Amino acid sequence: xxxxxxxxxxxxxxxxxxxxxxxxxxxxxxxxxxxxxxxxxxxxxxxxxxxxxxxxxxxxxxxxxxxxxxxxxxxxxxxxxxxxxxxxxxxxxxxxxxxxxxxxxxxxxxxxxxxxxxxxxxxxxxxxxxxxxxxxxxxxxxxxxxxxxxxxxxxxxxxxxxxxxxxxxxxxxxxxxxxxxxxxxxxxxxxxxxxxxxxxxxxxxxxxxxxxxxxxxxxxxxxxxxxxxxxxxxxxxxxxxxxxxxxxxxxxxxxxxxxxxxxxxxxxxxxxxxxxxxxxxxxxxxxxxxxxxxxxxxxxxxxxxxxxxxxxxxxxxxxxxxxxxxxxxxxxxxxxxxxxxxxxxxxxxxxxxxxxxxxxxxxxxxxxxxxxxxxxxxxxxxxxxxxxxxxxxxxxxxxxxxxxxxxxxxxxxxxxxxxxxxxxxxxxxxxxxxxxxxxxxxxxxxxxxxxxxxxxxxxxxxxxxxxxxxxxxxxxxxxxxxxxxxxxxxxxxxxxxxxxxxxxxxxxxxxxxxxxxxxxxxxxxxxxxxxxxxxxxxxxxxxxxxxxxxxxxxxxxxxxxxxxxxxxxxxxxxxxxxxxxxxxxxxxxxxxxxxxxxxxxxxxxxxxxxxxxxxxxxxxxxxxxxxxxxxxxxxxxxxxxxxxxxxxxxxxxxxxxxxxxxxxxxxxxxxxxxxxxxxxxxxxxxxxxxxxxxxxxxxxxxxxxxxxxxxxxxxxxxxxxxxxxxxxxxxxxxxxxxxxxxxxxxxxxxxxxxxxxxxxxxxxxxxxxxxxxxxxxxxxxxxxxxxxxxxxxxxxxxxxxxxxxxxxxxxxxxxxxxxxxxxxxxxxxxxxxxxxxxxxxxxxxxxxxxxxxxxxxxxxxxxxxxxxxxxxxxxxxxxxxx
Ligand code: B3K
Ligand code: ZN
Numbered sequence: 001x002x003x004x005x006x007x008x009x010x011x012x013x014x015x016x017x018x019x020x021x022x023x024x025x026x027x028x029x030x031x032x033x034x035x036x037x038x039x040x041x042x043x044x045x046x047x048x049x050x051x052x053x054x055x056x057x058x059x060x061x062x063x064x065x066x067x068x069x070x071x072x073x074x075x076x077x078x079x080x081x082x083x084x085x086x087x088x089x090x091x092x093x094x095x096x097x098x099x100x101x102x103x104x105x106x107x108x109x110x111x112x113x114x115x116x117x118x119x120x121x122x123x124x125x126x127x128x129x130x131x132x133x134x135x136x137x138x139x140x141x142x143x144x145x146x147x148x149x150x151x152x153x154x155x156x157x158x159x160x161x162x163x164x165x166x167x168x169x170x171x172x173x174x175x176x177x178x179x180x181x182x183x184x185x186x187x188x189x190x191x192x193x194x195x196x197x198x199x200x201x202x203x204x205x206x207x208x209x210x211x212x213x214x215x216x217x218x219x220x221x222x223x224x225x226x227x228x229x230x231x232x233x234x235x236x237x238x239x240x241x242x243x244x245x246x247x248x249x250x251x252x253x254x255x256x257x258x259x260x261x262x263x264x265x266x267x268x269x270x271x272x273x274x275x276x277x278x279x280x281x282x283x284x285x286x287x288x289x290x291x292x293x294x295x296x297x298x299x300x301x302x303x304x305x306x307x308x309x310x311x312x313x314x315x316x317x318x319x320x321x322x323x324x325x326x327x328x329x330x331x332x333x334x335x336x337x338x339x340x341x342x343x344x345x346x347x348x349x350x351x352x353x354x355x356x357x358x359x360x361x362x363x364x365x366x367x368x369x370x371x372x373x374x375x376x377x378x379x380x381x382x383x384x385x386x387x388x389x390x391x392x393x394x395x396x397x398x399x400x401x402x403x404x405x406x407x408x409x410x411x412x413x414x415x416x417x418x419x420x421x422x423x424x425x426x427x428x429x430x431x432x433x434x435x436x437x438x439x440x441x442x443x444x445x446x447x448x449x450x451x452x453x454x455x456x457x458x459x460x461x462x463x464x465x466x467x468x469x470x471x472x473x474x475x476x477x478x479x480x481x482x483x484x485x486x487x488x489x490x491x492x493x494x495x496x497x498x499x500x501x502x503x504x505x506x507x508x509x510x511x512x513x514x515x516x517x518x519x520x521x522x523x524x525x526x527x528x529x530x531x532x533x534x535x536x537x538x539x540x541x542x543x544x545x546x547x548x549x550x551x552x553x554x555x556x557x558x559x560x561x562x563x564x565x566x567x568x569x570x571x572x573x574x575x576x577x578x579x580x581x582x583x584x585x586x587x588x589x590x591x592x593x594x595x596x597x598x599x600x601x602x603x604x605x606x607x608x609x610x611x612x613x614x615x616x617x618x619x620x621x622x623x624x625x626x627x628x629x630x631x632x633x634x635x636x637x638x639x640x641x642x643x644x645x646x647x648x649x650x651x652x653x654x655x656x657x658x659x660x661x662x663x664x665x666x667x668x669x670x671x672x673x674x675x676x677x678x679x680x681x682x683x684x685x686x687x688x689x690x691x692x693x694x695x696x697x698x699x700x701x702x703x704x705x706x707x708x709x710x711x712x713x714x715x716x717x718x719x720x721x722x723x724x725x726x727x728x729x730x731x732x733x734x735x736x737x738x739x740x741x742x743x744x745x746x747x748x749x750x751x752x753x754x755x756x757x758x759x760x761x762x763x764x765x766x767x768x769x770x771x772x773x774x775x776x777x778x779x780x781x782x783x784x785x786x787x788x789x790x791x792x793x794x795x796x797x798x799x800x801x802x803x804x805x806x807x808x809x810x811x812x813x814x815x816x817x818x819x820x821x822x823x824x825x826x827x828x829x830x831x832x833x834x835x836x837x838x839x840x841x842x843x844x845x846x847x848x849x850x851x852x853x854x855x856x857x858x859x860x861x862x863x864x865x866x867x868x869x870x871x872x873x874x875x876x877x878x879x880x881x882x
Pocket of ligand 2: 306310328329332
């Protein structure tokens, strides 16, 4: 158990929610920005909240790391006896019901390494206020249910900070003495403080326009460092596509005259949806075909869309409190997933989303940080921007659509906006809108918001030849998670089809129904155990279950190998087709892991090899789907399937499968590799991306063969590539061999000035089986392009090693754990949010074999015992040690 002292951070509980004592109608901010300090003057128009239980409650404003200069109440300067401050607040006990409060504070963005609040990067000023960064700028009611109209005036040196941006519309500008200038912004929409943003600096702009469906003219601006102006076109195109899509799919238009995106290299996450002024990590804006991969291009399109979609789901309708985070995040991820599906290949998008969910969210749900999509308590809210809140949250939103249909879902969305535009609401409000718009009972469905853990659906089929009927018995269970021993049955949409002997869909007719329907049906599973009988089934079918992954559950059905092969070759549902291949692959990997632990032979099964051969030969299949079918599950995902994790056996098994397939299918891989060479210059469209993905998967197999001719293929591709997708793929194949050293050196020399490309260079080595060792990672941390203060660098090198290099991190001598502890403590001094993310590398510790488990435990205890640990890291390590 972590040592607890009097300063032990206390959890905040959902059940303790009370409305704010005061509301703020209007806030006027003036920022005076400078090199060694900045001054923030704030004028708040407040009134007492009639919904607060105590009509004489004091006013307590949040504030952290602020130097208070003055407080004025209704024009009168308050002396120190009229208010109280502590490390996190300012309280005025005697407050009139209506008041104007003027507060001046001094802050230090130039020394703010947390990248939370107002901070500097490359000389410029940027903000990040979600979740609770605004309180590091000025004293305020820093909670999402306080929504106010903001006016912001920024004053700064004209030459050092020529561009001054904030939310809303620019209404004035001018010059002052001492070479200073000012710009004034007015945001006409009420918003919570977490959506406030300010940017000041030397930036260049890519400008464009968009006309909304109702004819509103919107100026679009992407602001970047001057050298990056040639890498903004894809982001701009993505923004325009997102704006059109949201009009067409959800009838939602943009509502301001200007939409601005600013890219910054020092940023804690992907991007931030501040009203009218999104701030983005450069990673999700900048792309040129020679610097960014197809995956990067896709990521940019998705994140630009995500932040844009937040304007309605998050900004116009926001969260009442941070426990409701999934209200905006789950919904907005769902919306960006639907957008991406419409922009490219829907099945490929879906499979990738499922892979992410299974690899990361299922792991979270099975570990010490497991929480429902609406958590019940937290110590540090920034620790709850998780795959559970985001990705499982999106699956929960998707289930509404699966149960209600696309039109029903749209009716629910329309009602949600009609009822709640301009409000701060809860997940229950969203669910009520869906239920009321469709007259559908979603009471049991509420359990998806309160129960953590991944349910297992066990399905058994029984064919009755005499009656020509097929009965599916479906039972559900959900494992205990921290603080939740007993679980109640969930409302689960189970999409399915039945396949005949040729693999084609059989008509589906449930007992009691008049006619059969073709294709896929959605069953509503609500009981702990329940049966469904299909009639007029002419032959014993193969059930195609959980089509399109209709619920975030684990499926258990005793498929035979022949049934899996049939699904792989014929299932009309692309997800199930891929899934059948994954099931077979996982079975065989499991066998290999056990063989590796026992020191046995690591050979492949013939039926698996021939199923894969058939996939590779199927010209009718989308190459992107073939690529996904040939992609092995991550080491960490394999680890999560074990009752006791042996990292070396997992690596050996995975490599044996890769090498085995490469040997058995070498001529097929070679044929695919030559057939799919790009004709002509690089293009980013769905077809070209699909072809490159399969070509590069083929190369990755061929590069496993320890043969000069195969490595030459990679070397040639590396030398000739006109795009980063091919260049990175070739380099990935090479780094596992000595031949990779020259290529790595050439790559670093060529891209030394491109921070995002150097991130790739760090990651490639961190996850390489040859180079991904503690010693090498430590050495790379000394490289001039690395910086412990830059989250992209820390994620690219340290994060990749700790989270994605299972065998490297879990080196038997425990050096990985010591390195993790040292680095977490060093990063925690600079940036607690970043440090807490790294600390997640310990989440699996209880499942390691005994030797490593002991090493992890002592590293965790060392971190937990460290004086001055942040709340962020404290929460992760203490929950691990519980
Ligand atoms: N809402 C932000 C995330 C803020 C994270 C704060 N630690 C980005 C997004 O989800 O769009
Ligand atoms: Zn979001």
